[in-house]
Amino acid sequence: MSNITPLITNLNALAGGLFIVSTFGIVATRQIKASLKFFILQSIFLVISAVLLGLKPFSLDLMAVGAINLITKVFLLPWLLKRMVKKEIYTKREITQVLNIPTSLIIALILTIAAYFFSLPWVETQNISSVVHINVPVGLAGLFLGAYTLTVRREAVPQLLGLLAMENGAFFAGVAIAPDLPLISELALAFDILILTFVIGILTRSVHEQIGTTSIGNLSKLKEEA
Amino acid sequence: MILIWLISLSLMTSLLSVIPIKSASWGAKITLLGSFLTLLLAILTASNILDSSTHTLIAIPNWIALNAMGSVILLLISFIYFTASIFSIGYMNFKDKKEEQKYFLNFNLFAFSMLILPLIQEPNTVWIAVELTTLFSVLLVGFQNTHAAIEAAWKYIVLTIMGAAIALLGFLILYWAARQAGIEHYTWQGLQDIAPQMSPVLLRASFIFIFVGFGAKIGLVPLHTWLPDAHSQAPSPVCAMLSGIETTAILYIILRLLPIITASNSIDVNDWLMIFGLISVGVASFLILQVKDYKRLFAFSTVEQMGIILVAFGLGGHDANLAATTQIIAHAVTKSFCFYAAGGVLMYAGTRDIASVKNLIQRSPLVGITFLFGGLSIAGAPPFALFLSEFSILKAGLEKGEYLIIGLLVTFIAIAFFAIMYHVSSMVFGDDGTKNKSSFSLPLSSKITFAIASLPIILLGIYIPQNLQNLIELAAKTIGG
Numbered sequence: 009m010s011n012i013t014p015l016i017t018n019l020n021a022l023a024g025g026l027f028i029v030s031t032f033g034i035v036a037t038r039q040i041k042a043s044l045k046f047f048i049l050q051s052i053f054l055v056i057s058a059v060l061l062g063l064k065p066f067s068l069d070l071m072a073v074g075a076i077n078l079i080t081k082v083f084l085l086p087w088l089l090k091r092m093v094k095k096e097i098y099t100k101r102e103i104t105q106v107l108n109i110p111t112s113l114i115i116a117l118i119l120t121i122a123a124y125f126f127s128l129p130w131v132e133t134q135n136i137s138s139v140v141h142i143n144v145p146v147g148l149a150g151l152f153l154g155a156y157t158l159t160v161r162r163e164a165v166p167q168l169l170g171l172l173a174m175e176n177g178a179f180f181a182g183v184a185i186a187p188d189l190p191l192i193s194e195l196a197l198a199f200d201i202l203i204l205t206f207v208i209g210i211l212t213r214s215v216h217e218q219i220g221t222t223s224i225g226n227l228s229k230l231k232e233e234a
Numbered sequence: 235m236i237l238i239w240l241i242s243l244s245l246m247t248s249l250l251s252v253i254p255i256k257s258a259s260w261g262a263k264i265t266l267l268g269s270f271l272t273l274l275l276a277i278l279t280a281s282n283i284l285d286s287s288t289h290t291l292i293a294i295p296n297w298i299a300l301n302a303m304g305s306v307i308l309l310l311i312s313f314i315y316f317t318a319s320i321f322s323i324g325y326m327n328f329k330d331k332k333e334e335q336k337y338f339l340n341f342n343l344f345a346f347s348m349l350i351l352p353l354i355q356e357p358n359t360v361w362i363a364v365e366l367t368t369l370f371s372v373l374l375v376g377f378q379n380t381h382a383a384i385e386a387a388w389k390y391i392v393l394t395i396m397g398a399a400i401a402l403l404g405f406l407i408l409y410w411a412a413r414q415a416g417i418e419h420y421t422w423q424g425l426q427d428i429a430p431q432m433s434p435v436l437l438r439a440s441f442i443f444i445f446v447g448f449g450a451k452i453g454l455v456p457l458h459t460w461l462p463d464a465h466s467q468a469p470s471p472v473c474a475m476l477s478g479i480e481t482t483a484i485l486y487i488i489l490r491l492l493p494i495i496t497a498s499n500s501i502d503v504n505d506w507l508m509i510f511g512l513i514s515v516g517v518a519s520f521l522i523l524q525v526k527d528y529k530r531l532f533a534f535s536t537v538e539q540m541g542i543i544l545v546a547f548g549l550g551g552h553d554a555n556l557a558a559t560t561q562i563i564a565h566a567v568t569k570s571f572c573f574y575a576a577g578g579v580l581m582y583a584g585t586r587d588i589a590s591v592k593n594l595i596q597r598s599p600l601v602g603i604t605f606l607f608g609g610l611s612i613a614g615a616p617p618f619a620l621f622l623s624e625f626s627i628l629k630a631g632l633e634k635g636e637y638l639i640i641g642l643l644v645t646f647i648a649i650a651f652f653a654i655m656y657h658v659s660s661m662v663f664g665d666d667g668t669k670n671k672s673s674f675s676l677p678l679s680s681k682i683t684f685a686i687a688s689l690p691i692i693l694l695g696i697y698i699p700q701n702l703q704n705l706i707e708l709a710a711k712t713i714g715g
Contacts, residue, residue, distance in 0.1 A: 130407070130435060130436055151399065154399070155399075155400075174400070175399050178402045181403060182406040186406050186409045186410055188413070189358065189409060
């Protein structure tokens, strides 16, 4: 860890900053297509960070993480979504959201600051390496913002993006704190996400067939009050 | 070696069940055979554990091994897998061959993903296995393809995967802490050995993330909202697996963290368990009062029981751990029986509405008696298994001087008891103005399931065999105390 050059550290910090910005983009957009684009951007910055941290000392594991994320999240996932729920993505429909956009942004800001202070004691266990100081708070913020998106959005595809944003956040922290995690786990993790998407995609389609829209807001039959 | 057999057996069963053979109900037959052999192997494994000097079996060092607690979980999984396979035969009505194949493939894969949970020693791989349980069970929850079933499946997948993402960060932090401490083999055992050297701050963070994340899958309040939906909409044999054993199998992952956390003294983990446990018991006991669907009734009772188990482990010490382990066993066997009984009522009445089902005892005595038996035993009435274990939890708590905790626990258990019995008795004895027996009769497979599944509930309420008692003692020791 100690022989990471300042250039790499700075570039990684830039990737971290842009990762947060694109996460805010996911929170702030009203259209599914734009939300998806911001998610792809977020994934690209995750890939960049993984590759940067894997350069020196060279780590095949991190390169693999980057490659897997690039393939699944930047290419495969958008392709799958376009195939399965094309109409949902390309109609210029606004996403139903419980809270409006300005309020969401303020909450997102608070969550980001909270993530920084939460992770402060953790990163202080690592004295020299500054990549942890960037990646862990940013990753935690990604996790929180993903969870927030998931909670306020009421439709299938945006909820799915929220879930995957959470997963991206966890990995953004992961590439810094567990760079030598055995590859087999990484492969399987990404593999998981792929199947997951498949399952959710199928589910989205069946939701679609059943009630004519992928809006989850309509799914409120099962509750306690009769 | 036997562990490898165990893993490959359920995987092979899954593969065999999709072979398109003309013979009627091929999938059901092969599943039945596979689950029966799995149960036999699990019993054999348990006896090997008792005989071995270290009380652990190691198949592949640092990857696949089993300790006493894992063996208890394995026994429960395979027992419920077996009974659920029998119950599936008469209960499931498949439209065509393809649907049948799909059901049994997912059913067996779901069982497989649970069976490997206690066996895997590398924590990150355990996380993957937990994801697999979600993946295979979600298709079963949405199996009936109705609006309600799909809604339940969607809620299930969103909440549990959200939990999984949170837990993932927890596992990554755990690895971070272990790496800082210079761990040699990243396994549960390795973590336990190195725990005193690990950073308490990181260990605390990782425990909280994993606890909250997997808490969603266990059904702890406030992340329980998917549970009554999923556990009521899935076909009854699947409910038995979900409610009876899946929750417990995930709980076991959290239990594995306990000795590690305790050894490092980083967080007062017992308080966390007791507080979250009590909240779950309390909320669930009041929610049971107002249910209108009898499968949701049993689902909420799962939330309640998980809370009781957490409180029991939170009490700490040998007696409480022993009682909690017994409670795990008693709950798993009882809850699976309850869902079979509920399945019986559903086959008879065709509705899940409590108010529309009345006078079961006269209309269809067998359905009525099994449902009453299920209700009484899950509510914790003597002389059934849960009564004995709940009683020993209360006793252990009082001996430790935790009067407030036990006082609250008793109150909530009592509320849940009356709530469950109120609903069950209205269904079994409520007057519907008729006295005639209906012509409905249960399929033979259901009757056999009732007979097999009720055995441990009655037996364990009166007498715990010495071998099992030894296994429970060993299992409790692995948690600490």
